[in-house]
Amino acid sequence: MGESAKSRITFTLLASVVRPAMNLMMGRRWEGMENLPKGHGFIACANHVTEIDPLVIGHFFYSQGILPRYLAKASLFKAPVLGPALRATKQVPVTRGGSGAAASLAAAQAVIDADGALIIYPEGTLTRDPDLWPMKGRTGAARLALQTGAPVLPVAQWGAQDVLPRYGKMLHLFPRKRVRVLVGRPVDLSDLHGVPLTKTVLDEATERIMAELTELVASLRGEKAPAKRWDPAAKGQRSAGRGYNGETEKTQ
Structure with a gap:
């Protein structure tokens, strides 16, 4: 039995346990499936608001007949x-530096070459934004996209934080919550392919990815996103615990 067949069997066994549990915990609404590429691999960049996000996104992709692969x-x-x-x-394990980084890139490329979905959280961790908006992205997703040439799809989700709040320890099962997933069109990075991957290029690609993702999240929330994304590295935000407009950060 080949490695891909073994992997699919394992996915099937795990899904037979996880998916019914997810359906009990929350209702779901999937949107934008027409934007999923047909017949070739891609990178899905998702927002990250709670620890169970990977189960939600994995549930969504598995429901579309796509095996999700995460960094x-x-x-x-x-x-x-x-x-x-x-x-x-x-x-796909992420190892920084030296041969480990090369192996990570090769593994990611293999997923894409096999017409798979490589899922990345471009923020690198749970959002630190006090109102759970996507925060400033890291350049890893953009670098991988430009290195592999894979299309990048923004994938927004909202509602899972009502089941398990950010950094929460207990599930809130009643009343039953609803989660929504919305897939956007591929982010246009065409003019950035084939050029040196300078900081300027990576920052520009990252900003485009985060802008599209934030727009989708705003659509799901029915709200207007902040004019400026939360930057956890900014001294004023990190030390003073203040938001975009000088307002005290809310407690989640």
């Missing part, structure tokens, strides 16, 4: 229970 910290592959599951489902 995950290499250390997670050594965890007692999670590690074997990540390896069995062919998730």
Whole structure:
């Protein structure tokens, strides 16, 4: 039995447990499926508001007949229970520097070449924005997109934070919540392909990805996004705990 067949069987077994549980915990509404590429791999950039986001996004893609592959910290592959599951489902370990980085890129490229979906959280972690808007992105997703040439699809989700609040420890199951996932059109990075990957180029590509993603989140929320994305590295925001307009950060 080939590696891909083993991976699909493992996905099927896990999905038979996880998906019914997800359906019990929350209603769902999938939108924008017409924007999913047909017959070739792509990178999906999703917003990140709570620890169960990967289950939501994975549920969505599996429902479309697409096996989701995530970029995950290499250390997670050594965890007692999670590690074997990540390896069995062919998730992509992220190792920085040297041969490890080259191996990560090769693994990501293999997913795309196999017409798969490589899922990345371009913020790099749960949003620190006090109102859960997408914050300033990191350049890793943009770099990978420009290195592989894969199309980038923004994928917004909203509602999972009502089931498990950001940094929460307890599920809020009643009343039953609803989660929505909205897929946008591919981000236009065509003019940035084939040029040196300078900081300026990577920042521009990242900004385009985050702008499209934020617009989709605003559509799901029915609200206007802040004019400026939260930057956890900005001294005033980090030390004073203040938001965009000088307002005190809300407690989640």
